[in-house]
Amino acid sequence: MGVLVDYFTADSEQSARLALSGGPAAVNLSYVDCKGWLDGLDTLAAELSGRDLSEFGDSEVVVDDGESAGVEREAPGTVAALAAVDDTRLREYAEEELLHEFEIERITALRDLAREAVRLGRGLYRWACA
Template structure:
């Protein structure tokens, strides 16, 4: 089946915790479903931005253990770098990586989610459910 992975925005860790049991969609938080096509956000952001992976801080665990659903808050550098990716770079990346239309839409949605987080001064979180 594979783990469920959603990235979402929330105004605080307590707000984000509301998503823990059933995911951000269940509590009407804006999210992008990344199951199966994205493993590590900061790796993607490093590729999109041309920066080294070590420049991004580690995601902080908000809630989590090895068995149940978990929440991580993305490092602010990661979110800012993702939000700064423009459409031209996304198109270029799609060409480099031979992405299909669905994947381009997903990457664009993820970038837009980061922009929303920046605009509303919110955090960007990852919800994972094994």
């Protein structure tokens, strides 16, 4: 079946916890579906920004059901680096990596979600469910 993965914004960890059982769509939070597509947001942010992965800090577990679902808060450094990526760099990265259009759209959506989180002072979270 695979692992379901969504990245989403929330105004608090309490709000983010609400996504545990059904994901962010179930509680009407802004999200990007990344099922089977993205290994880690921090790796993407490092590749796009040209910075070292170690500069961003670690994500933190917000809640985990102990079986199949969990929510993690992305490190603020990761979110800020991703939010700072401009369209020119996105195009360059897409050409370097020979990305398909759907991949470019998803990366752009993730960048825009990071920008929303920064602009609104919200956290960016990763929901995963096996």
